Amino acid sequence: MDPVIVVGAGPVGLTLALALAAAEVPSVVLDETDGEEDRRAARTVVLRPDTAALTARLGCATLRDEGARWEGWRLMRRKQLVRTLPLGAEGFPSPVHIAQHALVRGLRAAASKTSLVKVVANSRLDTLEQDGSGVTAHLRGPGKAYWRGSYLVGCDGARSTVRKLLGVRFPGRTAVERYAVAALRAELPWPREAVLHRQPPWRTGGEEVAARPLPRGGWRVDWLLPSRGELVTPDALVTRVREALAGWCGETPPYELLDTGVHTVHHRLAQRWRVGRAFLAGEAAHLLGAVGTQGLDEGVRDVDNLAWKLALARHHGPGQALLDSYQAERRTAVAARLRAADQSLPILRGGGGLRGLLPGSAGSREALLADGHLGQGPLGAPPAYPNSPLAPAWTDGAADVGTAPGAPVTDVRVTAPDGTAGRLRERLGRGRLLVVLVAPGTAVWDRRHWVTAGVMPRLAAAVDGLPMDAELLVAEAYPGAAAHHVLVVRPDGHLAAAFAGVRPAQLRAAADAVRGGEPSNARADAGGRTAPAN
Incomplete structure (x- = not known):
């Protein structure tokens, strides 16, 4: 079968190619550039624990070598410290802050180590055609004129050529927020802690300024700008840097200015994420980023959702419900994120609206800001898919555990029947x-005894008979679960179902629901639709 064509060699496109390779699916990544990433120190990304774990699991070593894990979070207002929060082992999970070019370099290095990923430089998409068995991507410029693939995924950013060729509208709001940005090296009073300072007391502080640590004494500093006006000149930005450092340190310390810029946040959501055999992911499908939310997080979550579905379609035959579920789950989740951000803005930016309706609005603002910047709550937590079209029907024997159906599972320690132990994720x-x-008790029993005792043989036989590839694992405990509860976990780590005891028929029905039912033939999968070529 032809490979999956991935259009775009940014973080989302490369992560998708690696996720497909992990599921033994080949891909061709069409890279418009010559393979050299623009090294902008002020262009950084923050990955939440779930998305950082995924990219690390796919072999991206630069997260460890060139990423900074925050050890704490500070919220300040005027001259007062309002809140501190430890992060990491002693507190909330810690995000990873890394320069985007370093992340891309790490992903490219991981892709170079597998024969299942082919990155093709200087490949600019011109047109695409679909039929019942695949997609043809025609290119501009020298070299190979076209590529043939089983599916095509547009990971080509906000100005996506794929989205335009598919005729998909991209409505939303322009310039929701604007920020002046500086990357620098300096010694600040709170090393390895992220700081959000509201209404700082110095002249150029504006409404809000944030400082987020990078490796080797680096920082990215962002100033929230008025929605209109205020041209940010280089001299004006240097003044902001000096006054911010003086405000935090008592006087301006020695510093090295590495890079500057202005960043504008837009909120947009593509109306369709699938047209026949073509899909959209990352900024080709959505733009967000106000009040501390991170668009790349959602792009990596798109990958986590889509990769296993394309792999299942390749290995076991495509199904309409399976492939349609990508849009149903991910577009719904991102739309909820955008709504939460848009509803938070009047509260956080002092524009009235909902603020006057909320008692204790200061505390509400603090909680919303922490959610956005730390990846918690409706603004940033990993999504759940409670109304997924892949959700199994509730049956006799279904059990409630500490994780709701459709939510990400807790990362407990597990053991495979061969004795291999590790974390569930x-x-x-x-x-x-x-x-x-x-x-x-399995942790203290000899594996040779428990692997053939009790319900294990019956469960192993049931797992062997499932209609999709499955792996049997054993956990000492799981939140909210009793002994002999059985959890069915999707390939992307979301709970599909839980049962009280071994129930082969219900287990098979759950697996059948997760795969979207019986696969359809390839021609039905294309939906009889051909994407417009221009």
């Missing part, structure tokens, strides 16, 4: 269903 990303038996 380490077993994700291989395109397989995970079936987890909660069996207290």
